[in-house]
Amino acid sequence: MKVVSLVPSITETLFDLGLTTDEIIGRTKFCVHPKEVADKVEIIGGTKNLNIEKIKSLKPDLIIANKEENIKEQVEELMKDFKVLLTNIETLEDNYYLIKQLGHIFNKEEKAQFFNLKTYEAFDIQKPEKKLKVAYLIWKNPYMTIGGDTFISRILEELGFENLFKNEKRYPEVQLEDLKEADLIFLSSEPFPFKEKHIEEIQEVCKNPKIMIVDGEAFSWYGSHLAKCGNYYRDLLEIFK
Structure with missing residues (x-):
């Protein structure tokens, strides 16, 4: 599956799940992690000033966007010609389901579960006694x-x-x-x-x-x-x- 990611944190997640530069064919200029592989992917503009024609020329099977990070009109323009997964992450629970969903889409369920568990562990820490x-x-x-x-x-x-x-x-x-x-x-x-x-x-x-x-x-x-x-x-x- 050929994917264009319009979201820096999702680009990083896709690579972490095990996708390669053969699958991730387009990214924004702010998609900088992990640097060693992200640098090899075609840049299709910024998160809020996408190069629509360049994206069209790549002919992706899936475009992944985000409600807050991308401009509504640009995403709607892409929806006319491509399958677009529009994400909206507001809570840790949303994040859990995002990773789970991406794991399911790309047959990376085991890796997705690993990162969800590591996220849970990251927040399983002693909080300050006083709420500052x-x-x-x-x-x-x-x-x-x-x-x-x-x-x-x-x-x-x-x-x-x-x-x-x-x-x-x-x-x-x-x-x-x-x-x-x-x-x-x-x-x-x-x-x-x-x-x-x-x-x-x-x-x-x-x-x-x-x-x-x-x-x-x-x-x-x-x-x-x-x-x-x-x-x-x-x-x-x-x-x-």
Whole structure:
């Protein structure tokens, strides 16, 4: 089966399940894991600016898209000519069924079960005794955070944190003054590449909260990626014991 993946975390999952570059024939420029094989796959644009004609020229048997990461109109255009699997991952349970579904489609049930078990183990860790309020920033100029209806917020909750903006929707803009009630401020390494210098800028306004850069992929990439984050989560939570 010839597959075009429009979702970075799903591209990684397909390779982890055992698919090869003979089967995965198209990916976005953000599909970078695992690098040694992803680099060999044809790039068909970005997640939100797909090269529709290039995808058509590849003549895939299946295109895998995501409700949040891809543009609705572009996915609908592809649906006119191709079979499209449209995914929507909001919770760990959704993630479990995604991996199980992909395992079934590609006859990789055993590998799928392995990654689901490893994901369960990754979150089977001791949580902080106190539920710390976290402001998780994903963007600068303007500063943007995550609402309670996002996958990132669900991962925070699974790790025993409380999203300071859990009552907001999607990705609201915030002012630094809005972060003062947080116990912790997490600066994500993606999509905006926060650096150490940004910690100093934010600390000038938010005097008390602990501010740290976190691995954005560990909070936002679903699929098999979560199964590899167990040690990262353990090390992170160890700081707050």
